[in-house]
Amino acid sequence: MRANSSLLSLCTECYYVLRMLLVKTKVGPSQIEGLGLFADEFIAKGTAYWEFEPTFDQTKTAEEIAALPTLAREYWEHFAYESAHTGRYILCGDNCRFMNHAEDANIIETEERKNSEEVNRAARDIQPGEELTVNYFKFGDPVTFVPRVAGA
Numbered sequence: 001m002r003a004n005s006s007l008l009s010l011c012t013e014c015y016y017v018l019r020m021l022l023v024k025t026k027v028g029p030s031q032i033e034g035l036g037l038f039a040d041e042f043i044a045k046g047t048a049y050w051e052f053e054p055t056f057d058q059t060k061t062a063e064e065i066a067a068l069p070t071l072a073r074e075y076w077e078h079f080a081y082e083s084a085h086t087g088r089y090i091l092c093g094d095n096c097r098f099m100n101h102a103e104d105a106n107i108i109e110t111e112e113r114k115n116s117e118e119v120n121r122a123a124r125d126i127q128p129g130e131e132l133t134v135n136y137f138k139f140g141d142p143v144t145f146v147p148r149v150a151g152a
Contacts, residue, residue: 021094022048025132032100036131043126049107050120056093065089081136102133109138 023043030036043049065076079097080089091097099107108123126132 021050021096025095027095027098030100030131032102032131032133035098036100036133037095037098039126039128039130039132041128043122045122045124047122048119049122049132050092050094050096052090053093058091058093059083059086059088060091061088099132099134101136103135105133105135105138106130107132107134109134 024040025037026040027035028038060076060080065073065080068076076089076091080091082089106123106126107120109120120134
């Protein structure tokens with residue numbers, strides 16, 4: 001699926017206003033997997049990168065996800081993760097869903113909370129154009145993010 005770059009730029013501006021992604025980013029081809037999320041500015045070590053925004057990000061229970069139509073359920077299964085704090089599944093409303101996994105991730109969870117969820121910060125200085133990564137096994141359910149429903 002190709003994103004219209006002017007539409008993507010417009011949507012990215014919306015993200016900054018709502019304060020989920022707290023730094024400028026862009027989506028592009030990844031050396032890790034498919035599409036990835038890249039820094040569009042220098043991000044200093046310790047900079048807050050993302051915080052949960054309940055008016056924009058979505059949350060659902062496993063039962064609510066299982067009851068969704070097939071394509072919607074598959075979308076949640078691919079992009080959502082389980083909150084270690086609430087047990088609900090979070091679907092980021094911004095481009096965080098394009099972050100890929102790395103063992104030595106440059107974005108980390110912190111103990112700091114905003115709206116009941118962690119605030120993510122830069123683990124080290126990140127240069128413009130560098131892919132932003134998280135360690136998938138450091139948050140949520142380490143085996144599956146959303147339980148798949150048998151026969152669905």
